[in-house]
Amino acid sequence: xxxxxxxxxxxxxxxxxxxxxxxxxxxxxxxxxxxxxxxxxxxxxxxxxxxxxxxxxxxxxxxxxxxxxxxxxxxxxxxxxxxxxxxxxxxxxxxxxxxxxxxxxxxxxxxxxxxxxxxxxxxxxxxxxxxxxxxxxxxxxxxxxxxxxxxxxxxxxxxxxxx
Amino acid sequence: xxxxxxxxxxxxxxxxxxxxxxxxxxxxxxxxxxxxxxxxxxxxxxxxxxxxxxxxxxxxxxxxxxxxxxxxxxxxxxxxxxxxxxxxxxxxxxxxxxxxxxxxxxxxxxxxxxxxxxxxxxxxxxxxxxxxxxxxxxxx
Numbered sequence: 001x002x003x004x005x006x007x008x009x010x011x012x013x014x015x016x017x018x019x020x021x022x023x024x025x026x027x028x029x030x031x032x033x034x035x036x037x038x039x040x041x042x043x044x045x046x047x048x049x050x051x052x053x054x055x056x057x058x059x060x061x062x063x064x065x066x067x068x069x070x071x072x073x074x075x076x077x078x079x080x081x082x083x084x085x086x087x088x089x090x091x092x093x094x095x096x097x098x099x100x101x102x103x104x105x106x107x108x109x110x111x112x113x114x115x116x117x118x119x120x121x122x123x124x125x126x127x128x129x130x131x132x133x134x135x136x137x138x139x140x141x142x143x144x145x146x147x148x149x150x151x152x153x154x155x156x157x158x159x160x161x162x163x
Numbered sequence: 164x165x166x167x168x169x170x171x172x173x174x175x176x177x178x179x180x181x182x183x184x185x186x187x188x189x190x191x192x193x194x195x196x197x198x199x200x201x202x203x204x205x206x207x208x209x210x211x212x213x214x215x216x217x218x219x220x221x222x223x224x225x226x227x228x229x230x231x232x233x234x235x236x237x238x239x240x241x242x243x244x245x246x247x248x249x250x251x252x253x254x255x256x257x258x259x260x261x262x263x264x265x266x267x268x269x270x271x272x273x274x275x276x277x278x279x280x281x282x283x284x285x286x287x288x289x290x291x292x293x294x295x296x297x298x299x300x301x302x303x
Contacts, residue, residue, distance in 0.1 A: 096186065096188050098188075098190065099188055099190050099195045099197075109256055109258070110280060112257060112258075113256060113281075114280075116257050138219075141219065141220065142220075143297070145210075145220050146206075146210060147280075147297055149226055149227050149228055150280075154191070154193065154226075155193050155223055155224075156220075156223060156226065157223045158219070158220050158221045162219050
């Protein structure tokens with residue numbers, strides 16, 4: 001009679017020992033997420049695990065990364081199969097280097113040199129902006145502007161009267 | 164992109180004429196076109212186009228900084244002032260004392276071009292100093 005009472009307990013122990021071989025979905029998900037985070041190229045990938053089937057979503061940089069990701073997740077413990085729903089989104093191109101401007105002292109002197117031979121022209125330099133006032137003959141204007149444009153100013157405000 | 168569109172004609176002309184190291188960048192409402200032109204004629208051509216897009220250069224939204232490639236083999240330059248003599252100064256700046264003069268059309272020796280705006284030159288009389296590059300034309 002005592003043995004019969006033990007049967008449920010035995011079944012329970014047997015049941016428990018079988019389930020401990022198969023990781024829980026939540027644990028599998030956690031360990032996949034940990035490895036995804038460790039790699040900057042997969043940081044944007046999301047994973048769900050149901051009955052050992054891992055479903056991946058989110059963005060990767062290129063098809064090679066997409067395939068490598070699938071292979072590595074498939075090899076992880078507790079993963080029966082992988083459904084790869086990630087999309088390939090190439091990263092944006094690097095932005096160009098910002099424009100360099102002449103320092104204030106250098107620019108002020110350089111503008112003075114450039115305008116010296118243009119009698120009616122007055123130039124003021126403030127924070128990289130060259131403001132031209134006065135007057136100039138139309139055929140002289142391109143020469144002056146060519147000289148000023150090579151001095152690395154931020155901006156040239158032409159308020160000259162063109163004769 | 165609006166400024167790049169406005170001055171598209173300049174960028175196209177620059178590319179077609181073989182301007183190297185061409186950079187077209189927009190910053191704080193101004194477009195900056197930088198590059199090296201293979202010759203003075205190409206630089207002039209780009210300025211002609213600029214003058215058509217923005218007559219009298221009054222928009223204030225472009226800095227066209229395309230300079231002519233420096234040919235290392237040039238040893239002499241011609242003085243191309245409008246009519247007057249060209250001052251040769253002790254240092255690179257109009258505040259520097261004058262140490263000599265060269266006449267219009269005179270050909271003088273180019274000693275060095277380390278400064279973009281002021282070149283070190285020497286006349287036949289041995290006067291050596293800096294002259295404003297805008298008035299000097301390389302002689303082949």
